[in-house]
Amino acid sequence: MNQMEVSFSAILDNENFARTTVAAFLTPLNPTIDEVIEFKTIVSEAVSNAIIHGYNQNSECFVVIKMKIDGRAVQLTVQDYGKGIENLEEVKAPFYTTAKDLEHAGMGLTIIETLADRLEIESVINIGTKLIITKSLKNHDTV
């Protein structure tokens, strides 16, 4: 078992830092290029949701990423202490967006669900939102 935790200000410039950090922590597992891109995409969607929707880009606030690696199973948690989600079913629907003028496609959670093995969302109004994402890397000997 190997674990890490990192927290950073809720500004969009930190998305790159978050993606790169998660990818670096996976390196010892020797993931494929596609697997790295999949994880980076998941992180990007989850972190931008936390920054934009959770915190309204308030740089005083922090996004927390935790990772747990057990064998080839990876659990990634992206958490904010922001405004929370009122209706979970509504936000999970493809193309649901509250930011149409900003050209947000409303596909973030759908993309995470597609790329991950499993997505769990815990959210409480004015307490925050936690995404728990699990995804196993392929075994190289079976590839």
Add this chain to the structure above:
Amino acid sequence: MENHIEIEKSHHLIIVHFYGEIDSVMAPVYRGQLSDLIDETQEDLVFDFQNTSFIDSSGIGLVLGRYNQLKFEHRTLILTGLNQVAYRLFELTGLFQIMPYYESIESLKEGTL
């Protein structure tokens, strides 16, 4: 690689090559640049992602936004060169049902010559 776009005119098409990553930071920058480009020209557009290492849903939003802007003027947007993961996400979003896709700029040029 530094994130930027390069614009090439070819065969009555304007080809936009995206370099580096397209995320929530870069998408609004490109949105401004490409909206101006569309306003100032009449040709159809190609978005080439051959040199794009990363695209998230903000990139999908950028593409959809420019598609709508072009469609309003009866112009076409063609996509090329997506990596495997990005291709799956674009497919999931249904983008290929409304705009043509070529694996590479070379296959597009062969197809249109």
